Amino acid sequence: MKPSVNAEAKRRAEAARSRSDAREPRKADSDSGSAASASAAAGGAKRLSVNPLKISQTIGGALALQGVYQAMPILHGAQGCAAFAKALMTRHFREPIALQTSALQEFNVIFGGEASLFEALDTIRAKHNPDVSAVLSTALTDVSGEDIRGELAAYRKKHELGGKLLACAMLPDFQGSLESGYARTVEALLDEVLTESNRPKKKLRGRVNLLPGAHLTPGDVMELKEIIASFGLEVIAIPDISTSLAGHLLTGHTPLSRGGVPLDLLKQASASEWTIAVGASMEGAARLLEDRADIPYRLFPGVTGLAATDEFFGFLQTIGSEPVSVKYRWQREFLLDAMLDAHFVFGGKTIALALEADHLHVLNSWFREMGASPELSVAAARPYPGGPLPAGTTVGDLGDLEEMAAAQGADLWLSNSHGEQSARRLGIPFLPCGFPVFDRFGAGLSLSVGYRGTTEFVNRTANRLLAGERRHPI
Incomplete structure (x- = not known):
């Protein structure tokens, strides 16, 4: 027998519909909900979002970069885009969020935003000296057709990066969601570090790359790292939000990300024996490591539940040097x-x-x-x-x-x-x-x-x- 919570929910919905029917009808073009209903009644596709669920790809990209030590995400777009993203992430994690913007104006969009982007990069590198600078596109720059990758290639020719990393991820917020923006940014970082000159001559036995999906919390990432390490394996989490967004009290202030995987360790990911990806969206990054560095990978849709966790532990037993802990x-x-x-x-x-x-x-x-x-x-x-x-x-x-x-x-x-x-x-x-x-x-x-x-x-x-x-x- 169904609990009466279902009956109560239906009763409330029917009462709401009755109240709506009792009121004077409104024109469809004066109310978004009416417009959506009219479209549905006509058998057409829904043309608007009544109560949005999707989170912008650029926020997903900024989230991934919080898991890289001394990183600075740069949103190439209007100033309000970065302000909204930073406010939303700060409210969720209750931690400082590293984020900057190129602050494009109308004339930048018309004549090209290259000058604004170069100015932002010069200022950030001079004032903060990040180990990783990552330019994230927005709908504004994607719709205008700006060639951000070409601009960054020209910037690299003019400036000596001194071993620092400069990456780019195309993340228009009219496509995808937070999950795809996060995954694409991880792929962009790996694409920059997996170069021929950085290709290792031999693998380091017992080292594992962990690619945690966007749905995992900092607490989840920390738990997965501890589980993997208990099998005698060394773990490189890419990205590692467990050491940046889980909460810590550090002295002093820095506008850069305060934790995460260091750049030198990120570059060593190509020497790992295995890659473990958690979340189907991370398979692209895992495949990149396989294609560029010959690292086999194992994809786990999730590690929640008895069957899924048993499968995860079973795999770790086959690649680890230690048995399952009594704990x-x-x-x-x-x-x-x-x-x-x-x-x-x-x-x-x-x-x-x-x-x-x-x-x-x-x-x-x-x-x-x-x-x-x-x-x-x-x-x-x-x-x-x-x-x-x-x-x-x-x-x-x-x-x-x-x-x-x-x-x-x-x-x-x-x-x-x-x-x-x-x-x-x-x-x-x-x-x-x-x-x-x-x-x-x-x-x-x-x-x-x-x-x-x-x-x-x-x-x-x-x-x-x-x-x-x-x-x-x-």
């Missing part, structure tokens, strides 16, 4: 017990999900493992670099998920903080997940990978489901 054997027992304790709370429940593609795949599999039905799911964008979405998934916005949940009912809503109002309107318990989470503390340290992380996620999710049942008793 992790106990953690697996704790997870099994937590799943047994909470299974009656998950069984048969309908879950509403609105996330990036990789995150959606991970949680879809995990909820099914727990006996729940993640039937209502919306992805921010198509998977990068390609591939299928979970069955029944819509590429859309939070408004689409609200309509689906109102029509079918749901027992739990998982999305970023922008979805909480929709969940409240429908009376559905809400669990913040993804990016951004700006109204909760500890988003950067939340854990959902490995046996320990999955146990914490089981309990966190089960408690939210129980709270919903107490509000709407059967």
Whole structure:
């Protein structure tokens, strides 16, 4: 028997529709929601985003660069683009964010932004001397057709970089999402360091490259590093946001990223024996390491859940020099017990999900493992670099998920903080997940990978489901 939270959600939706019908009709061109409804009623494609879910690719690129030590992302576009990105990331991580802009004006777009970009690079290099400078394009420069890569090639000829890295990632925000922007930026960094002159003569035994996807928190990355290291392996995380965005109190101030993988270690990634990619979006970067440095890779869609974590540990046993630690054997027992304790709370429940593609795949599999039905799911964008979405998934916005949940009912809503109002309107318990989470503390340290992380996620999710049942008793 379905909990009455579904009935309550349907009752609220019907009441809202009744109130809307009772009011005087409005013209479709005067209200965005009416326009969307009119388009849907006419059988056409949705022409607008009512409650956006997608996060700009440039924010994904800036996020990846926070995981590189002494790095400076430079958004080549209007000043407001960088200000918005920095504010959103600061609210989520509650940490200083390294970010600069070329601050283009209207005449720069018309006559070309090369002079503004060179001026920004000169100023940043003179004042801050970053080890890594990365230029990220925006919709403004992509639509105008500016040849940023050609401009940077000319800049390299005129200036001696002194061993520093200058990279470029094309990230128009009218394409893709945070996930693809993050992955493309990692690929751009590797493309710069994987040169013929940097190709190693031999591999370093026991060294592993870890490519963590954009859906992983700093706490998740730290947990994965500890797990891999427990097998006697040396880990290079690219990028490593666990040492930059997890939270630390350093003396002094620097406008550059305060943690992450150092440039010299990034250059040594080509000498690793294996690459482990977590998240399908990171396969492009893993394949780049395979093609340029002959490093085999293993792709894991996620490391959340019993089956996924068992697979991860099984692979590490084949490449590591140490057996599975007793600590992790106990953690697996704790997870099994937590799943047994909470299974009656998950069984048969309908879950509403609105996330990036990789995150959606991970949680879809995990909820099914727990006996729940993640039937209502919306992805921010198509998977990068390609591939299928979970069955029944819509590429859309939070408004689409609200309509689906109102029509079918749901027992739990998982999305970023922008979805909480929709969940409240429908009376559905809400669990913040993804990016951004700006109204909760500890988003950067939340854990959902490995046996320990999955146990914490089981309990966190089960408690939210129980709270919903107490509000709407059967």
